[in-house]
Structures are given as structure tokens and as C-alpha cells.
Amino acid sequence: MLLTLGKSQIDALFRRQSNSRTMLDDSEFVPLVETILGTFEDAGLDAAGVEQLWDHAYSAYDLACREADPTFSFEENKQLMQSYLVGPRRPALRKKKRRR
Numbered sequence: 265m266l267l268t269l270g271k272s273q274i275d276a277l278f279r280r281q282s283n284s285r286t287m288l289d290d291s292e293f294v295p296l297v298e299t300i301l302g303t304f305e306d307a308g309l310d311a312a313g314v315e316q317l318w319d320h321a322y323s324a325y326d327l328a329c330r331e332a333d334p335t336f337s338f339e340e341n342k343q344l345m346q347s348y349l350v351g352p353r354r355p356a357l358r359k360k361k362r363r364r
Contacts, residue, residue: 266309270317273300278324294348297321302351318353321345 277300280286281293288296301321305314322342329341336344346355 266304266307267313267316270301270304270309270313271320274317274321274324278328282328290345290348294325294345295350298349298351298353 274297277293277297281288287293301314301317304317309317322338322345325345326338326341329336329344343355346353
């Protein structure tokens, strides 16, 4: 049940983000996604379920990025999303391909 609810929350956030009137900058939006996903960890969703939610979020972000610029791969879009994270999932800073 938590997994289904989590995926619904992610889908709702990305639907909201696709609306130019309610769109947030990624530096604000991605930490919001991170916070919401963290609540599912706090609510007791197991590690495998949490990873499924993150995979769902990365896929939704990739889809949104590809609509804007289809030249970037899933992995590049995932790394871009991770660069906006503020918590423990944020990777160490590394050189990344510049966006146009």
C-alpha cells in the first residue's frame, strides 16, 4: 500500500511540475521530491520499496528532461537529479556534462 501511495505522490508531483504556472526550479523541486520520499522511509517502507520509489522518481525526471532535451541519457538525467539532492543520496561532487 505504501509503495502504491508513494508512486502516486511522485506522479502527482511531476504532473504539477509539468505545468508552467506551478513549475519550480529543479533546485527547489528535487529536494521536495526527496523530502516526500523520505517520509515513506520514515513510515516503514522496506529498503526494496524505497529503491522502487527512487527508481520511479528518476524515471519521471528522465522523462521530463528528455521532453526538454532528448540528447541526454537516463544516467545523465539521473546524475543531474542527484546533483540537486540535499540529503544522503547526494553523490560526491564530480565533473558533469554541461547542459545547453
